Amino acid sequence: MMNEWPERLVLVGAGKMGAAMAAGWLAGGLAASSLTILEPNPSDEIAGLAASRGGALHTAAPTPPDVLALAVKPQSLDAVAPQIAPLAGERTLVLSILAGKTIANLRARLPGARAVVRAMPNTPAAIGRGVTAAFASAAVTPEQRLWTEWLLGAVGAFHWLDDEAAIEAVTAISGGGPAYVFALTEALAAAAVSLGLPADLAMSLARGTVEGAGELMRREPGTPPSVLRGNVTSPGGTTAAALAVLQGNDGIDALMARAAAAARARAGEMAG
Structure with missing residues (x-):
């Protein structure tokens, strides 16, 4: 029987998304004694969470854990990598939510990393209503895949991807979608x-x-948005008049496609 939760999990970075995930994990059943948070400038929220649940809040790195979850800003990776590289042991699952940072990029900065999952959640994770998609490297074990599903499923819906390149599209759609x-x-x-x-x-x-x-x-959930839209739209009515503008040649469909393409292109630029 595989363990539902890892015995030792280190979270690096506890901003809004990191704090949301930590809260979701603890609420979902992760033992507070299993969680260590590495955050040099903890917010009152994350400090209170650690204090109330008994989790450890540190600025120094402990020994390699079962799971090393990376939730720092992508542009901060180069600065923090030397400090956290010793935590990426050969049996450690590296779980990254850093936008634009590929598995190859992570391994270059964390030489000991073998099993890596690259994921993209979104901000409704803060209320348990996030949606996350992830891609696993070949070295990720069945138990580590289950850990990933439990950890990311604790903050909302979860989906596996078959192609790492699809992460950039997920970033453009659900990652930025709330904005x-x-x-x-x-x-x-x-x-x-x-x-x-x-x-x-x-x-x-x-x-x-x-x-x-x-x-x-x-x-x-079984009703397509097109049907829900149709339920509001009477032929020749006021909503139909508005939709004729929104769905015109230069309307919302074309605009959203351009916006998503711009986001995906930027995610690719950040992968360096």
Whole structure:
């Protein structure tokens, strides 16, 4: 019988995403005594989490753990790599959520790393509603794959990828997707203001609409978004008039495709 949780897990970096994952792991059943957090400048939130659950919060590296989870900013990898390289033992699973950093890139900076999983979660992980996709190197064992599924599944939906290159597309879609939805909310509120509504009412309507639409999709997982859209759209009506603009030749489909392509290209640039 394989262990559900690793006995020793070291989390390097405890910003918003790292803190969200740590909270999800502890809530999901990871023993606080199994978790060590390496964060030189811990927020009050992560310090409180460690104190309340009994987890260890350090700035110095302990011995190689079962899992080494990397949640630092991608641009910080070169600076922290020499400090954490001794933690990547030959039996350690390196679990990285660093955007744009390939498995080859990670191994070059952590020479002892063998089993590496590259993952891309998103910020709703902070409320247990994230979505994560990951790719595993050939050296990842069945037990390490299960650890990955439990660790990343603790903060939302989880998917395996068959091709590491697909991570860049995931980064462009679900990784950055929450920001796109927030931008849509801002744009909807601005449109309401342009139609003469007060700013506070405009934002309330925009937020409530986006929240409600998202919840409707969640509660009807078997109903395609196209059907949900059709349920709101009467032929020749007001919504149809708006959609004719949004879905025109230069509309939202083409705009989103260009935006996603730009994000994927930037992820590729960051892989160096």
